[in-house]
Amino acid sequence: MDDLVAQFEYQAQQTFRSDDANLSSVADNEPIFFKSKLPWIFNPNTEIRHMVVSNNVFILHLNDKTLQRRCLDEQSNDSYPFQEIHLLDSIQNMFLDPYGRYLVVSTKKTKEIFLAISSQSSLKLIKKPIKFGQNKNFILASLTWCNRFLRSEEIDNKIVALAAGTDGTIYEIAFLREQELYITEVYRSLVPIMDEKKDCVTGIYCDVKSSYDDNTNIFIVITTQIALYYYENQIDPTRKQDYFLPFFNLYKDYTLSDLKYRVYPVGNVHTEIQLFYRTKRSTSSQLLYRQFAWITGAGLLYTEIDPTNVQKSFLEKSHIINYQFDQRLLVQDKERPPSSVALTEFHCLMMFPTENQIRAICTVNGQIVMVDGSMASGAPVCYCRDHIKDQLWACTDQNVLRYTIKDERRDVWRVFMKKNDFQKAFEHCVVADDPIETARRQRSIESKHADHLYNENKMVPSATVYAASDTSFEDVTLKFLTLKNKEPLRTYLLAVLNNQKPLTDSTQITILTLWLIDLFLNELDELRPSKINLNDPTETVDEYFARFNKNSISPSATSDSFESLRKSFQYFLHQQKIEQCLIDHRSAVYDLLTSHGDLDDLILFAEHVKDYERVILLYLEREEYDKALNTLKPLDDAVLYYKYSPILVEKLPDDVIQAWKTKYKNLLPNKLLPAMIAYSRAFPKGKLILDFLTHCLHVGCDDKSIHNYLLSEYVKFDRSKIMPYLRNQKEDIEMILYDPRYALRLCIDNDLKEESVFLYKILNLHEEAVDMALQVNVRLAKECVENIEGERCKKLWLKIARHVITQEGSDLDQAMEILRDCELLKVEDILPLFPDFQTIDHFQKPIIKSLEKYNDRLEELRQEMDQASKSIDNIREDLTRYRTRCVATIDSDYKCSLCEQLLMLQTQFYIFSCQHYFHADCLIAYIKRLKQLDKARIDKIQLYQSKLASGLTKQEEISELQQELDDLVAKECAICGEPAIDNIDQPLDLLL
Template sequence: MTSLLDQYEQASQRYKGTVATAIRPEMSTTGFIHMKLEEETPIFSKQKVNFSPTERITHLAVSSDLLILTMANSMLLRIDLKQPDNREEIDLSKFTTHLKILELFLDPLGQHLIISLTPKNPDNPPEILYLPRKSNKPKQPGKFKGYEVTAVGWNYRNDYETTTGPILLGTSKGLIFETEILPEGDRIFQSGLEQYWKQVFDIGKGDNTPITGIEFHRVPGSEKYFVLVTTPDRVYQFIGYVSNSDEKPLLQQVFNNYLTVAEAFQEIPSSLKYSKLQFLYHSPKGLPRIFAWLTEPGIFYAQVGLGRTFTQIKNWIRPVRRLSLTNNQLLQYPSSSLAPLSFVLTEFHALLLYPDHVRGISMLNHELVFEDYYNESFGKLVSITKDPIKGTIWAFAERAVFRYKVTHEERNVWQVYVEKGEFELAKKYCRDNPAHVDQVLVKQAEMYFNNKQYEQSALHYAETQSSFEEIALKFLQVWEIEALKTFLIKKLEGFKSQDKTQVTMIVVWVIELFLNQLGVLRDKGEVNSSQYSILQKQLDSFLTHKEVKECVMNNKSTIYDLMSSHGDKHNLIRLTIMNKDFERVIRHHINKNNYLEALDVLKGQNKKELFYQFTPALVQAIPKQTIQALIAQGRTLSPNKLLPALVTCDDDQAGEVIRYLEFCIHSLGCQQQAIHNYLLSLYAKLKPDKLMQYLAMQGQDSTMVCYDIHYALRLCRELGLSEACVQLSALLGLWEVAVDLALTVNVDLAKQTANMPQNDTELRKKLWLKIVKFSAQSNTALLCQGLPQLEHRIMASFCKILEADYRER
């Protein structure tokens, strides 16, 4: 046998859902292609239940997958939707002789059904029937005879099949009763179905105002309860605490608060004889999230919240002990439409039922998104309802039952939130679709830009796939450099390591912007201003980013040239130090003739190569400071490697060079011949007196001196330093030459030189003979007095010979 739900008919439907097109076509997002591979499934689709009623359907209720409907022949059909083929038929005709069914009220569990009966003529009192799920025999609670029940407030916290728990019943005269109904087999010492029964409030105060909806809830974790009650033109709220949950009636304690204080309500004028109360829940057992009330002007709805501080709602009378209903709005019906017969809420839409069609309206922007016209063969539409537990939606006409399927109704919600400016909610409902998220960000960035919140705009533009050049141009056109920097820096964070070209372009551009801003402030003399300090810190922070450091290292020349062109010496030095590129810093200072700064940088580094490289330039420009820096380095530097730099110095710097060479020889004990030769040459040229001291210090042992004796002799001959030549000639063993040269200076020097060969008596005699001959024309006694203390016999003999030789002449 074919299942009751296996077959269905697709009726005439018109889907007006918002198409997910680009929100801003003139700024399309690059990288995303909008293309549909197949027709999009409508949000709302209708399925006709494979059921042909024998009579006109009058009422339908559904909860927890239990569907109950009644027909004009007073036949009640009960269907378990999990086993739709097993239908139960219950005849109510014996109760409807003088009465007719007014409404069906099914509890959330689907375990308890209350059937409200209204008289066909005024002579008969109204009644109610109670039908538990496990029974097919309706019972008549006697205490409700005479009261026309128009609304039932079920106990959502009740989990028992054997009792309804405390429930509220509203009547056509504005009375509110509390009762608890138990099946017949579960009653103890009770003559009726009611465990208890009591009137707890009178809304109409004797005006016979019909109650059209009633619902109550307990706030989790507390003893606080709230009750909402609707009439055709008012919605009331009651809120209070129940101090004793065992005391019955339970909610009498809440209503007692309003015996002396007028209840809070909101009124919407209406000529309708009916209204409808609906709620939308986070979860079946939780508190309602959305409250909605059908009235003649439209559907009044608001978000339901309970907090320690209650929000004051506009137009509520006596705003005390109030339930928090925020973001309250009135959803007006489409133009030229009358009030619907009924409605249900979905997550983002309201489905309105009219006699011949159903309309879907967005609760977010109040636009019509769906229309479904029914075939006349089904008769007029009667009502629409929703399973409060399962969430399924059912509509029924006089001759058919339909079920609505809701498919991804949140698909275009993001666009609605975008148009309302609620961008965070829009992102939430983009369902991780990058193309949609991108459009939301573009729209959000535009909003900030139009509001002149350029920094925020830049941050959001950077997260989009919009044209880089176009966004940059937007900020340049309004000359928002800070926003442009923000955009570029934020954009930089989104690049990958392989995007080297884009990274380089942005890094260079951002540095250029910073340098330009700093340069303007320097030109104004505002280097010490807080603005300059902030910019400098921002630049320093930017340069520490990993991707920026890598880019700068790979493009050092470009960045350094950029900083040099702006004359930003401070940042150039900082950057080169950061990159440990001290050679470039020193060279920059030297090129700018800032020799002292260059020397300071050089002294701060422990790199010998840099000293060898830049000493030639520095020693000529600032010889005293440079030599002092070299001396401070001590043994770290090799004097031999510095020699090429030292030899280029002219006579003006020679004094400092001599100071360094003397330091090398005397303090460092340097014995390198080149160093000694250069010092000797400087002495010979500039300080002859120090030359003789130096030669004396080096001694007369040719194997122990550190300088080149032949080079020294040649140099001294060229400079005419006879005394030095005497000493050097003697050092080479050229004694006769040395004495002859000494005699040209003075006899004393010749005498000293002649006495130097200690171990060769004959040589000394020969040398002295040269001296005697040279001095023959001088007084012999005077000459003899100057002779050294030689052996007496040699001296006596030598004097006789000299005296004889003198007479012969």
């Protein structure tokens, strides 16, 4: 079917207005409305008078008395069988239910009402007219279908409608599947009003108020020739019938003054009610948004039904849309209201049979957007909307037309923008597949909106909107710079700043940030309540408030404004977007804040950018030491502690030293020594530093300077802890944690003798230790030499003995005790120390014991000497025995190292471990040539040679002579041994 329809589609020739209200731009001049002719073939003599469509079921009023049923879902081609029925009287009007099953037809002459049943491939007329009780003069003016409130399971078996008579009576009709009707009169109170006003009912419309789910709240609109009446109430959907009888009982006794209505000059014209549903049935839980149109003589009554306030939509917000008559025809009295209208989302299509044209009027601004005068398919008859299929249809006297709407929203945003309805302009400017175009439209709307606000003197709101518009930055800032109030400029700059991208617009962010800071500071200067007239230093506070009163400015109001602006300023500084900018350009911000004298905000800003050193400095300048310390406490920056502790410890010693303990893991105690010294100077008797140093000791501090300072504090405040501290340290000078020399000097200066003795021992200054110990007592001196050995020990014991003998009155008992304690001292060592008049009787026993020891020692030495002599003799015998023994392996090809001849050519030769080999004759001759040998030695070698050569010598003498010759010649290698070294300065030719 779609392919078949496509063959007959054609584009309507449309004429567009060129005024500002035109919805189509120059670029988008493609038509919005397209109509295509259905391929239905009618008899050439057939004229279509009217048409209704529901659920793809078409009921056509042909000629005068014929009804024809056609259905898109049932046809496969244009030769399908359609159904027709013929009435005896001319047809006046017809109403088809939303599902295409029940058709109500009224006739002209007899004013009778008939029911036709539409089913698949059939249209059956119930020949018996519908009777409305005893009201035989009932003339059907309009009928509205009320199936919205029915439950879904009831719709298949029942459909309810309200029939309005021209006299004002309202009937409820229930259509059942068995072709049975239940008709109940539900409202007559309008009849006397119609009689009194000589008016008649022309239309009726019933629907739910807010949504399909809320089906108990109903409203009804009844139109007459001069007015529109509005009713609302609740119904009970659980009833079996007579749903509207309780509804209208509320209005049973209402007079005209009690009813809610609005008068409209309709006139004696054909009227029609049309609806457009924006909310579709699939979204039953959503609010139901609808548009309502009613043809009147004065124009088209139009309203958008607000589901939250339906009554107001009809009685207050409804308005008349002009038909835009052609003035020439109007003068000739040939222009008539439209015969039919159709609503779309933003337009109303109107048929004007007398002009044979269709006009499309924008419901937003009431302007014509299209005039279609190319009705080649016949004279226009009516529009029909199939609400089930959401399809718009039209018919001429010859054809049925399908309407297609393309991109109806494309220029609606411009219309709303021209009407200054910027919210709706935003809602309708979105292009689904083109975000760039959407953004361009939004900027245009914002620009227009901002201009509108600016012209209405709404400067601050306009500033916010300008920031999102495409108006140039220079134009906007120049506008606001001329204003005395800088809040709009500040608001605009803030909004522009929020639109910047941190990664790509860093320069713009910097400029805007600094400008805004300066604006904030200028405004704060003007509002600062505590600011006395700087031009008049003599101005008092009373004069200051008097000046405010004179200018009609409340000091309290100014203070509130100042605090509010200051909070805004602080909020601005804490924006994440400018955080990096503030850090990078903090010096510029500091300069701005300083130039305005705003120290409070300067401190807050420094805290924000985490420039805590500046914060501390500022607090110190203001002598707010507690705030400076509170700033320092949470920090882990050890440098700041080292730098500012010397100042703070003089003002808040307890808190500062407690902070040192808390942050000990992040601090090096030796870096705090300047602060400790400052404390000691400020509080000579204060012990807090000693407490901190003790804490350092307990937590394992191994810094030498800290331990040294701890010793100095011990000396000042608690000397009893010095010796335990020293003993607790290791005695190895390389392992102790304090400087022993410094500690020794400290103890000597403060006359701490025992501690000095201990430190002398650490430094291995045992003599000094003994000297110092003897100033205390002999016992301490003895302890000093306990671990010393050898002559040094004897010397120190002798020193102690001398002290005992000379300084303590020649105490013989102590002297004898010293001899017992030190085995190195003998009685003869200490005897010279006693005075000459000392009697020897007291030394008899020690002397005898000493002599006995000497005798024992001599005997031991004699035995050792005998053993040594025996050992020497044994060694000599071994040497003699092994002198002639040689074990060596030589090859037959070994050569003499001097003559280069084979070694085996002579019977006597010498072999050395250095692998030099010599003939005996060659070696002797070489030795004789050495200059360093004295003449006696050479002569001795020649003598031995001659004796050996004579053969007259005894064998024993020969052996001795040979041994002596070997000792002279072969003691060492002549080439690489000591002889070669001794003759290094001899020429080679002399040696060889």
